[in-house]
Amino acid sequence: MDEKSFVKGQLNHMIFHNSEEQFSIASVSVVETNETVEEEELVVKGHFPPLTHGNDYIFYGSMKSHPKFGEQYQVFTYEKELPKTEDNLVKYFSSDLFYGVGKKSAQRIVDTLGINAVEKILKNEAELDQVIGMKKESKQRFIQDLRMNQGFEQVTLELAKYGVGLQMAQKIYQQYQERTIAQLQENPYHFVFTTEGFGFQRADEIAQSLGITHDHPTRIQAAVLHVLEQESSNGHVYVEENYLMEKVMKLLFQGISNTADLGVEDHFKALEEEDLIVKEDTRVYLPQLYYAEEGIASQLTRIIDAKEDETVDESSLLKALGEIEEQESLSYGEEQYEAIKKALEEKVLILTGGPGTGKTTVVQGIITCYDRLFQKHQGVNKSDYILTAPTGRAAKRLSESTGLKAKTIHSLLGWTGENQFEVNAANPLKGKVIIIDEFSMVDVWLANHLLKAIPGDMKVIFVGDEDQLPSVGPGQVLADFIKSDRIPVSHLTEIYRQKEDSFIVQLAHQIKNDQVDDLQLVKKSDFNFIQTRKDQTLAMVENIVRKALDKGYSKKNIQILAPMYRTEVGIHQLNETLQEIFNPESKQKRQIIHFDHIFRTGDKVIQLVNQPEKQVYNGDIGEIVGILKGSETESKKDEIVIDYDGLEVRYTKQDFNQIMHAYAISIHKSQGSEFPIVILPIIRSFKRMLVKNLLYTAITRSKSSLIICGEYEYFLQGVKTENAFERNTSLVERLRHFIEGEMGEEDDEEEITPYDFM
Numbered sequence: 001m002d003e004k005s006f007v008k009g010q011l012n013h014m015i016f017h018n019s020e021e022q023f024s025i026a027s028v029s030v031v032e033t034n035e036t037v038e039e040e041e042l043v044v045k046g047h048f049p050p051l052t053h054g055n056d057y058i059f060y061g062s063m064k065s066h067p068k069f070g071e072q073y074q075v076f077t078y079e080k081e082l083p084k085t086e087d088n089l090v091k092y093f094s095s096d097l098f099y100g101v102g103k104k105s106a107q108r109i110v111d112t113l114g115i116n117a118v119e120k121i122l123k124n125e126a127e128l129d130q131v132i133g134m135k136k137e138s139k140q141r142f143i144q145d146l147r148m149n150q151g152f153e154q155v156t157l158e159l160a161k162y163g164v165g166l167q168m169a170q171k172i173y174q175q176y177q178e179r180t181i182a183q184l185q186e187n188p189y190h191f192v193f194t195t196e197g198f199g200f201q202r203a204d205e206i207a208q209s210l211g212i213t214h215d216h217p218t219r220i221q222a223a224v225l226h227v228l229e230q231e232s233s234n235g236h237v238y239v240e241e242n243y244l245m246e247k248v249m250k251l252l253f254q255g256i257s258n259t260a261d262l263g264v265e266d267h268f269k270a271l272e273e274e275d276l277i278v279k280e281d282t283r284v285y286l287p288q289l290y291y292a293e294e295g296i297a298s299q300l301t302r303i304i305d306a307k308e309d310e311t312v313d314e315s316s317l318l319k320a321l322g323e324i325e326e327q328e329s330l331s332y333g334e335e336q337y338e339a340i341k342k343a344l345e346e347k348v349l350i351l352t353g354g355p356g357t358g359k360t361t362v363v364q365g366i367i368t369c370y371d372r373l374f375q376k377h378q379g380v381n382k383s384d385y386i387l388t389a390p391t392g393r394a395a396k397r398l399s400e401s402t403g404l405k406a407k408t409i410h411s412l413l414g415w416t417g418e419n420q421f422e423v424n425a426a427n428p429l430k431g432k433v434i435i436i437d438e439f440s441m442v443d444v445w446l447a448n449h450l451l452k453a454i455p456g457d458m459k460v461i462f463v464g465d466e467d468q469l470p471s472v473g474p475g476q477v478l479a480d481f482i483k484s485d486r487i488p489v490s491h492l493t494e495i496y497r498q499k500e501d502s503f504i505v506q507l508a509h510q511i512k513n514d515q516v517d518d519l520q521l522v523k524k525s526d527f528n529f530i531q532t533r534k535d536q537t538l539a540m541v542e543n544i545v546r547k548a549l550d551k552g553y554s555k556k557n558i559q560i561l562a563p564m565y566r567t568e569v570g571i572h573q574l575n576e577t578l579q580e581i582f583n584p585e586s587k588q589k590r591q592i593i594h595f596d597h598i599f600r601t602g603d604k605v606i607q608l609v610n611q612p613e614k615q616v617y618n619g620d621i622g623e624i625v626g627i628l629k630g631s632e633t634e635s636k637k638d639e640i641v642i643d644y645d646g647l648e649v650r651y652t653k654q655d656f657n658q659i660m661h662a663y664a665i666s667i668h669k670s671q672g673s674e675f676p677i678v679i680l681p682i683i684r685s686f687k688r689m690l691v692k693n694l695l696y697t698a699i700t701r702s703k704s705s706l707i708i709c710g711e712y713e714y715f716l717q718g719v720k721t722e723n724a725f726e727r728n729t730s731l732v733e734r735l736r737h738f739i740e741g742e743m744g745e746e747d748d749e750e751e752i753t754p755y756d757f758m
């Protein structure tokens with residue numbers, strides 16, 4: 001048999017790395033090979049993680065001739081060897097894999113323990129005591145990192161055999177540690193549910209190599225759960241049984257010619273018996289979503305039922321409102337007056353309306369009147385009122401507009417980071433009134449947890465714009481609350497900001513009411529639509545940004561929004577182009593390269609995941625205020641310091657993928673935020689994303705200036721396209737079932753549904 005082709009080499013430098021696909025191109029110095037390689041340096045290319053200096057890698061694959069770049073080695077698999085020279089061992093210990101170990105400490109360890117330092121320490125931790133000048137904590141941390149890395153290396157090698165890349169291996173290893181391989185061999189489908197990005201097909205491939213047959217119950221049940229998970233990530237709370245069956249069959253028979261009866265229905269039953277799914281008529285749920293909806297309905301009923309009738313003395317209310325009107329020099333409109341009155345009378349109220357209809361003004365009115373009428377003291381007692389919103393920016397805005405403290409829902413409830421909250425039914429919130437802003441962004445899971453923590457004697461006011469995008473997570477809680485007809489609602493429709501000559505607000509309302517007339521889209525004081533061809537759009541965005549900067553606006557004031565990450569005017573391309581305008585390279589600014597991104601001091605960046613322990617949340621926007629070298633930090637590693645409106649957060653390399661540039665951000669991520677200037681490129685490539693509520697959300701993010709540029713017809717088409725995608729939820733029926741009689745007494749008989757009798 002021919003010897004397998006291999007190249008053993010050491011990293012010179014990484015040329016390219018795409019972290020999502022784990023695709024890398026690297027230049028390596030060849031140490032040994034059985035291929036004919038003329039140069040000492042060779043470019044290796046394939047699906048493998050970024051290489052680190054100081055290690056020998058053995059790549060298996062074949063030589064390929066690239067028309068432009070010449071001879072390259074196409075990698076199929078690889079192995080990493082432990083460093084074999086003292087120099088390389090120093091590089092290994094001082095790499096990002098070890099916290100707090102700089103070059104000097106690494107050198108000391110190697111000088112003391114020699115080339116077999118790793119084996120020695122793993123065999124007997126006390127060996128490390130010989131290294132002079134290492135503190136006890138540093139030693140412990142080093143040993144911990146070494147064990148983790150060594151175990152991890154083994155697991156990586158094993159997982160690589162199954163085609164699992166480093167990033168995924170890292171995620172799995174963090175959860176399963178030394179149990180990883182055993183778990184994989186026992187049930188590879190398990191990772192589909194526990195590890196984000198680990199797909200069913202990947203598990204299927206591994207399962208096949210382990211001899212798990214295609215009709216094995218583990219496989220079929222995993223397919224059912226996987227389809228349910230997928231549908232929930234599209235926003236659905238349940239899936240119709242027939243549709244589920246269709247999808248499951250498609251998944252199970254992918255690449256298999258056999259179409260034998262796999263008895264999927266029996267497996268539905270088995271899953272139900274094990275409480276892994278919940279079936280209700282023809283609807284199939286993941287239990288956590290079923291119970292979240294049930295929880296919302298029952299908790300809301302509990303809160304409404306705990307009501308003590310509040311009668312509002314009309315003349316006292318008028319007097320209080322009159323005083324506020326005089327103080328604030330405004331005159332409440334009819335709807336606004338009714339909304340404040342209703343909020344005082346009702347236990348729970350939904351306050352909804354488009355931009356500029358006075359939601360914030362009404363919230364302020366509610367708090368002040370509540371205080372004057374019920375608290376009987378002058379001045380607001382701040383601890384009586386809880387103000388909260390789903391994102392940090394929305395909470396900040398709420399706090400700025402009301403002058404009261406506002407928190408994110410996660411921090412209000414004391415999120416522990418592991419799907420648990422310190423504030424809950426047993427340890428509820430304290431206060432008289434809770435106001436939850438931007439409620440359209442709250443999904444069923446969070447809504448359930450929030451409601452659980454609200455005590456019966458607390459007044460609840462949900463504020464939101466029902467025409468905005470629904471939550472990223474499953475459900476459409478605000479829309480369902482309103483649709484249920486069981487919760488009192490105040491709709492604000494009259495626009496007040498229009499009175500300050502805002503076309504943006506008018507346009508938003510025109511979109512909402514299907515009245516966009518292309519003739520109206522001419523230049524206004526706060527609005528402009530600049531028509532460009534697709535290939536001119538990026539240059540036009542650049543042009544607009546330069547002009548805005550010339551006029552004295554800053555990167556904080558100007559926000560570019562786009563619906564997609566890829567494509568020629570996608571978020572990634574926009575950020576790359578705009579960084580050179582907003583924050584060009586200069587000698588005074590430090591920068592750090594992380595794969596294909598350059599992070600530079602002064603860059604505007606966005607946090608991509610919730611990090612409660614650091615108090616930063618998905619969607620928070622900050623600025624890089626420092627880039628520190630390993631020699632300057634306690635961690636002895638390079639760090640990026642980001643300022644989030646006064647809160648400084650440090651990131652080491654393994655956290656760099658939690659941030660990205662934020663000159664351009666997605667419309668979804670912009671929810672809950674507002675910006676003075678919004679620039680919105682619209683091109684044909686975005687077409688499938690361009691629907692009414694997405695464009696409405698984008699437009700309503702701009703406070704004083706909106707510039708749309710691109711292809712006009714696709715904008716017009718978009719604002720006229722209803723989102724065909726309906727979310728499957730049962731919350732309306734549940735609310736009607738639970739909160740029978742509340743508002744139901746006023747309902748017509750036709751509105752009674754079978755669920756009312758369930």
Ligand SMILES: Nc1ncnc2c1ncn2[C@@H]1O[C@H](COP(=O)(O)OP(=O)(O)OP(=O)(O)O)[C@@H](O)[C@H]1O
Nearest residue numbers: 330331332333354355356357358359360361496497
């Ligand atoms: N009754 C009123 N009389 C005069 N001005 C009003 C009245 N109500 C609201 N406004 C003004 O209209 C503008 C928009 O009001 P507000 O910010 O309360 O609306 P909103 O619905 O919260 O808007 P958005 O969702 O866009 O933030 C503000 O400048 C506010 O002062």
